[in-house]
Each structure stands twice: as structure tokens, then as C-alpha cells.
Amino acid sequence: MRTNNIFGIITLLAAVILSSCSSDDGNNHGKGADDSQQYRNSVLIYIAAQNSLGYLEPGYTSASVLDSAEIVKGATKLSNTQDNVFLFIDDAQKPRLYRLFRTGSGAQMRTQIDKVLTWSTDANSADPATLRDVLTFISQQYSSLSYGLVMWSHGDGWLPSTNKKNTLNSGRSICIDVGSDGDMANDTDIFGEIGTQMDIADMAEAVSQSGVHLNYILFDACLMQNIEVAYDLRNVADYIIGSANITSAYGAYYTNLIPNALMAHPFDDQSAINIANQYYYDAVDNEQLHIYYGETGNANSVIKTAHLDQLATATGQYLNKAISERRSPDMQGVQAYCSSTIFNSPDFYDMGSAMHNLLEADDYQAWLNIAKQCVISHNISPKYSIGIIGNGNLFATLNDAEHSLGVSMFIPQERYDHSPYSPYNTLFRQTAWYTAALWSHTGW
Helix, strand or coil, X not given: CCEHHHHHHHHHHHHHHHHHCCCCCCCCCCXXXXXXXXXXXXXXXXXXXXXXXXXXXXXXXXXXXXXXXXXXXXXXXXCCCCEEEEEEEECCCCCEXXXXXXXXXXXXXXXXXXXXXXXXXXXXXXXXXXXXXXXXXXXXXXXXXXXXXXXXXXXXXXXXXXXXXXXXXXXXXXXXXXXXXXXXXXXXXXXCCECEEECHHXXXXXXXXXXXXXXXXXXXXXXXXXXXXXXXXXXXXXXEEEECCCCCCCCCCHHHHHHHHHCCCCCCHHHHHHHHHHHHHHHHHCHHHHHHHCCCCCXXXXXXXXXXXXXXXXXXXXXXXXXXXXXXXXXXXXXXXXXXXXXXXXXXXXXXXXXXXHCCHHHHHHHHHHHHHHEEEEEEXXXXXXXXXXXXXXXXXXXXXXXXXXXXXXXXXXXXXXXXXXXXXXXXXXXXXXXXXXXXXXXX
């Protein structure tokens, strides 16, 4: 966590503004939008922080408070009055939704923050219905030409949520909510179990039900940039942007990310790439922020969803030539973003590095030509975090820069069928990617 002394003024400003811009604690819409106006952009930053990321440890500023301060500062740099930043926060307080926008013109332009929606009781931010309702409210009250979504919380890729499947010893999909009586510091609910989590397929359904089609989804969370997640979200967003590795608790630096990348219009390939590049620059190369991020590193990428079905078909075609009869391939030397030798977790192998290891040269090149239509950009630092034990980071070195794509991919292994591992092979069969990429033809 970042300490108060660096960003104290900004944090205090955000705390004052975000706690005082509405005096009503019932469900309400705050200041209503002009029904006749259609905005250019509306971007929702969905902070699910009723967990350790929102825990206020004495002497420290929580990640959620700090990023809220960055979001406020970033909103002051918006260049026009047609863009909206929506900030949803669920932490130890009751959930609330803010609208940050610019008013006036020229030298008179100023930033305004309205609390546009509040909850009279606690809400579960890991419940897909909450995400659906927030997106629906924004689209109905603030109709916009385009929409973006930032999912801010804990993450653990394609793995099913513990509370729904009851099959994992650890891990989470996206978001975690311990409830009003839970232990935020330890991410556990009133029963001592990992708090409620959101499966990715359920997240996709929630976005679909809201009626909002997203230009992009940016995951500001660990381990979310894997092919299984992207495939589940292919019909609700044009681009998926995120990190394949364990990310810093500092997350994105929103003071730069909002004005420099999140609000692009019209939105295209380069717009998505700019988001990933800005995230990477601040986390890895921005010397002014090195005091916060240190050597954590980052491995991120941009997935263009329009070609994911074609990639699934090609992946199945070539994998079926490489793996048969439920063989466990030798994955030694393949780039990885999380290791089963360290955690009770599957190996999160880089998709490009894995396919290069599995395929013959000609098949790999044919597959790569299709993969590059989907993975249109990637950034991988020479060293990056693969986990945290205590207060220290564990690191991996980028040894296969030539073939790595910054997207992870699950490879079934016979060892996952035995203790101490959870049944990852069985869980993998529940994913849409397993079916689309014809993994069943390999015997798995």
C-alpha cells in the first residue's frame, strides 16, 4: 500500500469530495442528466474493494482510496464536457456511484463531481447483478456514443470462484466481496471463507443484460489477461486489456491513464494499444513513479475480440496434431506468469511461448499469423512479479521474449488430477475456450 505522506493532499481532497457531494443516503439518482443530451464517452471504473484492497491499515492509505484520489486528479485533466468518468466504489462504506465531468469552457472550465447513485444497504460488488445494474443506470441516464469499463479488484483469471464451485483451495476470478461483517484485511467473509467472487462467464452475461456494448474492458487486477477470459468476453467488448502476471497493488496510475488513454474517441486499435502502453509506462518506465512500483514489472497485452473465434479454430487444429491420448506435454522452459511449484495454482503459461513449444515450426508460424490478428500489442518487462509471499515479491525473468505474447493459456497436465492440486483439468473443461479450441480431441 502507498503511505499517506506522498499523496496526502490529493487523498484528503478526494476523501472530502467523495464523502460530501451528496447528503442523501437512500437509493437516489443525485443530479439528473439532461435527457436530451448524448455524451461522447462514458467510462465506468468499477472498484470492488470490500476486501484487503479497501482495508484501511493504520498508518497507510488503502489502494482504493489512493486510486480514487488519482481518478479525481485525472478527471481534472479531461479536455471537454462530453466525457464522463463514473466511479463505483464498494468498500467498508455503503456502495456509491460518482460522476466526474467537466463544465464551462476555456479558462472557466472546471471539474464537477456528483454522487449520482447511493445504496441504503450494503450491496455485493462481486454479484454480477450489481455490475449489470450500474451499467444499465449509466446507459439510461447518461446515454453515450461509446462506453468503456475498468474492473478494479483482486483477480485470478479463468479460475471459477470459490464460493460458487467450492472446489478451489485458493484463487479468485474477478472481484471479491467479504460482506459487511467480513474480515476485509484477510479477504474472508463472516464464516472465514474467501468472500463472494464473480465468474467471468457471469460477468459477460451481466454486461450483455445491461444492453451496453463496450469499446474495451481494462482489468486492473492480477492474472486476468488469459485467452480463456478473453474468449468469454468476446461478444460484449471489442478489446480486452490487462496483465498476465501478478500486478502491483498500486494498479494503474489513473492521473495519467484517464486523460491520456481511457477517453479516446473514436476508439480503434491504436486507442486500445495506448491504454496498455500508458499502464506499462507508468508501472515500469516512469521514473517519477518508481518509488511506488519498484521492480514489480508488468506483462500486459491487448486482445482484439473480433478474431477470437478464428484463433480458437486454429488453436484446435494445430493442438490436435501436437497432443493426443491425454498426453502431458513437457513445458520446461516455457514462459510463465504464475507457477504451480510455488502456489496451489495452475501454471499460467504464456500462450505464444507455449504454442511455440508444442508445435512444429511451420504449424507454429501459421498459428502465430492468426494469433497476431487477436493479440495486437504486448509489453513484457525483463523481470516481473509472479507472486507475493509475506511482504516480498517473487520474480520471473523474461527468457522467451521472441515468442511471448503477454497472454496466458492453460495447458492440462496429469499432475493436476492429484493432490495437492485442485482439479484444474476438470474445471478447465467448463470453459467456453475448452470447447471452442477442441481440447476434447486431445484426450483432455
